Amino acid sequence: AAPVSAPPAAQPPAITHIRFALDWAIEGPSSPFLVALDKGYFAAEGLSVVIDRGTGSAGTVSRIAGGAYEMGYADINAMMEFNVKNPDKALQAIGIVYNTAPMTVFTLKDKGINSPQDLVGKKLGAPAGDAGRRLFPLFASQNGFDPNAVEWVTMEPALREVSLAKGEVDAITAFYGSGWFGLTRNNVPPDDIVAFMYADYGLPLYGNAVMASPAYLAANADAVKGFMRGLARGWQDSLADPAAAVEIIKRREPLVDAEVEQQRLQLAIDRHFLNDEVRQNGFGAVDPARLARSIEMVAQGFELSPAPSPEAVFTDAYLPPKEQRMPPN
Amino acid sequence: MNKPTAPPVCVDLQHVSLRYVSSGREVHALEDVSLSIGQGEFVAVAGPSGCGKTTILKLVAGLLPPTQGRVLIDGHPVSGPQKNVGMAFQNPILLPWRTALQNVLLPLEVVQPHRGQFRSQRRAYEERAHSLLHTVGLDGFADKPPYELSGGMQQRVSLCRALIHEPEILLLDEPFAALDAFTREELWSVLQALWTERRCTVILVTHDLREAVFLATRVHIMSKRPGRLIHETLIDLPRPRALEDTFKPEFVDYVHSIYGRIGQVRA
Amino acid sequence: MNKPTAPPVCVDLQHVSLRYVSSGREVHALEDVSLSIGQGEFVAVAGPSGCGKTTILKLVAGLLPPTQGRVLIDGHPVSGPQKNVGMAFQNPILLPWRTALQNVLLPLEVVQPHRGQFRSQRRAYEERAHSLLHTVGLDGFADKPPYELSGGMQQRVSLCRALIHEPEILLLDEPFAALDAFTREELWSVLQALWTERRCTVILVTHDLREAVFLATRVHIMSKRPGRLIHETLIDLPRPRALEDTFKPEFVDYVHSIYGRIGQVRA
Amino acid sequence: MNDALSKRFRTLLPPLITIVLFLLIWEVGCLVLGIDEFVLPRPTATLAAYQKWQSAIWPNAWQTLFTTLVGFGLAILLGVGLGMLIGYSALLYSALYPLLIGFNSVPKAALVPVFVIWFGIGTMPAILIAFLIAFFPIAVNVATGVATVEPEMRDVLRSLGASGFDLFRKVGFPRAMPYFFASLKVAITLSFVGSVIAELGASNRGIGNMMVIASSRFEVPLVFAGLMVVAVMGIVLYAIFALLERRMVAWAYRGGT
Amino acid sequence: MNDALSKRFRTLLPPLITIVLFLLIWEVGCLVLGIDEFVLPRPTATLAAYQKWQSAIWPNAWQTLFTTLVGFGLAILLGVGLGMLIGYSALLYSALYPLLIGFNSVPKAALVPVFVIWFGIGTMPAILIAFLIAFFPIAVNVATGVATVEPEMRDVLRSLGASGFDLFRKVGFPRAMPYFFASLKVAITLSFVGSVIAELGASNRGIGNMMVIASSRFEVPLVFAGLMVVAVMGIVLYAIFALLERRMVAWAYRGGT
Ligand SMILES: Nc1ncnc2c1ncn2[C@@H]1O[C@H](COP(=O)(O)OP(=O)(O)OP(=O)(O)O)[C@@H](O)[C@H]1O
């Protein structure tokens, strides 16, 4: 808003408060945000940021749209679905964090499922809102089998890997990191784990992204730009020194196990934060062609019509210049 | 008592009938009862068990509305519980979470003007309660809960509760039934003294005709259910009446004549 | 009654003392009470309110253990509730979820041998209950819940409950206190007939000395708390005693002498 | 006939009015405050969702009702049994109460995973949770009812030489009935909650399962339609108990103003 | 002195024995049945987790205790108020009960998202859920207590011309105390459940939050350590109420066997 009287030049710009919602609990992969917060990168932009944990992408999207949070971090595909169902409350993504979507089908060696097609007739477990489960029809059709040929069992996240390990279900869908981690934590030897990451099986989707409502973005363009600048620095720091990033996480949430979170973070970096596209385009950006294709696929998978336009889904207008968001070497 | 200088009517039952209805069936408890009681009168009511004596007291207290007829107090129809009434119930219904003393104090916590002064005057009121308990022979039991008192003791506490706020109308439902003869007679004298002093209007339900004659200015006899008032005896004995007087012929005559009346009716 | 052919002792209190302890303080209710009651005897106990009469009944029923001394029934020490006892409590404690009839039937559902036959004999038992209710003048009230009965009616139901299982020991705690004189006297005769027929052992607590003399073979007078038995009168009047007999000089003498005794003690 | 009808009408009127009022306030409140559908759908939106999905809702509702009733039945049996024991015995009371309190302070949702792993996903965990969540209020109230029986009433039976069990059957239990029925009102609602949270945690069927699926699809009105169905089932069951209560403990409510 | 000590010891012994026994059975059962730690950790594993994370657990525990107590306090206030109203007025009873039953059949967890959208993540939703889940049992029991007051007792006050409020204060309320305390035992446990489920859904702090974190790492022993802490807090609060109860409603338990 325009100031009533011109501030003296010496005075720092007014502080903007931002309530920011994460997608899930505070864990290693949340480090870009917490590192930026902890190191004062947001404060340096004149922002006062509060970061709260989330309970899954669906919840986070609703909370941003509902106005409890100004900005947040959630699965871009879930956001698209929400946008189509609530057109007047649609959100917009302004920076991709998970460049490779993490949705994965996990199974175990002894289940005899060696390719996606072997899932036909099997029992799959996942929380109802799991992105992998929601997008499974897409995965199935891309891989040439009937998505209705599997049976789903709904379960809370904590039960998923255990159920697979215990033989309650034949396969699960999960984010790559948490699924891998959950199975190994439950004493499944890494060699026994079979994973079909959607990204490797014909679904070039994007994953989690920073988002906000277009109205908010328009009204607070400078603040949002500042936020993204700070976030890019947090991301770079996390990549440069994951151990230090986990230290920061641990300070914020003393309950986490540093070693575990570092594994998680490393996994996220290797699989999702960094790939050739990111190395080329920098943090946050999209490849317009890939985005368009992925929107098309998601619209088909979620039976969304009309399919959202790429401009409505994503804008790079708030990202800092490319050189400020390149990964460290 | 029925002289030209008759006192103003205090309690007035006009052609009162009462039917209890429960699960569809009716019990006809009172039939056309008319009873005028002057202010300061002491009326005793006797009658067979289940004839509606307690019901009459409840009507006067405003705990029950009559099915037919009217109940007036000081000329005003009774439409609900009254403020200036003290009632000793047939069962001494004491509140188990209160000590004997606290039970006696209850009316002072509820009835004006005491209620307003209760906090400030607590000491004085407790004194009063203690002295009442003393009068009925319950020294040392003030702090007991009711369930640690014997039946007769409970009844005496309940009597104190009816008296403590000095009500204008006193309704006593067989208040001495659980007491031995001597304690009972002591309390007759206590009650008589109290009444003489305060001149409140009293309705006493009793099965003891000596009690009725000793205390009352008028004794009413009721018929079997449905209860009607079938006989009235004015007791024209000098006051104060002493316990020795109960052996005097006039007294014994009154008792016998009432007794005979009841016998006739029952036969 | 105290002849060489004295019946075997049924209820035997030997130097019984009882102290109630509550919140640290003691109430000394009974002091060194000794009382032997032969089988088939009818003992009346009178005494000032709060002297421990009810306590004695509870001791005999095994509801309370004595603090000192022993209570024997048929020679066996009482260590808990007894099976062959019928008790009419001072307050007619009726179960509100049962009708009058069901309240009367209660002992039959609990006490052997009735309990075993209760289902099969239900009709007969209900007959019996109805006829008992009829005897006490409660025709037509069998299906009422207790709270729709008058005080005296409740007491009569409670009396029926004490009688229905034909107990060998009958403990009656002021069973007629809430009844009018005529009903009461009718019930005296009923009780006397019943006792003559069954010859159960009865302890009757009462404040009515005429009642005591009319019914009992022996009348005990108790002192004030701590209660002691201070006087015993054998009532040597022929049976069956009729209500008219209560006006006979022997009868009146008994009453007066006991009355006098109590007066002396109190003075 | 007409009279009976109008009487029934009069007993049904007040709750209908409040419920309609409640829904009205909700509807208008949402409209006036401009609350989004994905936050709190209006009753009309909920109803629309119900009508749209009706045929999908009912099989789930029956499943939930079934697990609830089985769990609730078990809760009554064991709650009354346990309540009776701790109501009677001061020793058992002091021995078991702390354990029970501790156990009940723990969210039952935390036990869902354990049960699922033991019994598999499906009906069993839901029944168990419905049972576990509901039995405690019953036990507490029955225990209180039994323990607060007037000793005078107990003496009536003791004077007949009645056994402990007779005492319970003839006095303790009837005397505890008002407490028991009060606890049923709480327990039946908790049973539903238990079933649904178990289904939320892990299941293929039931209203809880439907709710998670709906909420993951941003079908918030459908979530609320599920909640409404549960609420209505709760009300219907309550009405049945209220009838039973009116019959069985009329004596306790005899003062009814 | 010694006597008082040994008396205290004797009152504490039975619950200690049962709790120790319970833990023992759990421990041995897990060992014998070979139950995996990630299904149901043994008490010793739970204890180990507790000791390891102690310093991280307590701030969360205080947070949970705080929200629980605030919610519970509100529940007492409103529960007693509402219970009194529906206990007294047959009209309000019939008007409000069905609505309340319906509302309480709905899992409060379903309201967490709504509250989060309104109040954000944090203390407020937890307090509200703790309150909402706990007030109903209190209201039901207080209402039952008030409605079942013996009319004879009520008449004692009515004969004095007492107002409705006097009636409540002098008879209804004291008479309802045994019911009230019975409901507190249920309500305090439910308050904890409410706080924790709200924290599971939405909070940065509290035992519920800790449980989410722990379970997302499959640190099941830590999840159970959190549950144990909640259970212990529940037991401690219960002990406080039990003391209060013994003082305030001794009259009702006078038959104490
Ligand atoms: N609440 C009630 N509901 C139904 N009937 C009742 C109720 N109270 C009393 N009655 C009936 O009304 C009649 C009169 O009762 P009431 O209590 O007035 O008698 P009473 O003269 O006081 O008798 P008692 O001397 O035995 O106390 C009785 O027959 C009784 O059954």
Ligand SMILES: Nc1ncnc2c1ncn2[C@@H]1O[C@H](COP(=O)(O)OP(=O)(O)OP(=O)(O)O)[C@@H](O)[C@H]1O
């Ligand atoms: N449960 C109890 N706890 C403590 N004290 C009690 C208890 N029951 C009775 N008492 C006391 O014991 C004494 C004797 O009581 P009891 O009931 O035997 O008297 P009673 O002779 O039956 O009197 P009443 O004629 O008034 O019924 C009384 O002083 C009473 O206060």
Ligand SMILES: [Mg+2]
């Ligand atoms: Mg009466």
Ligand SMILES: [Mg+2]
């Ligand atoms: Mg007595």
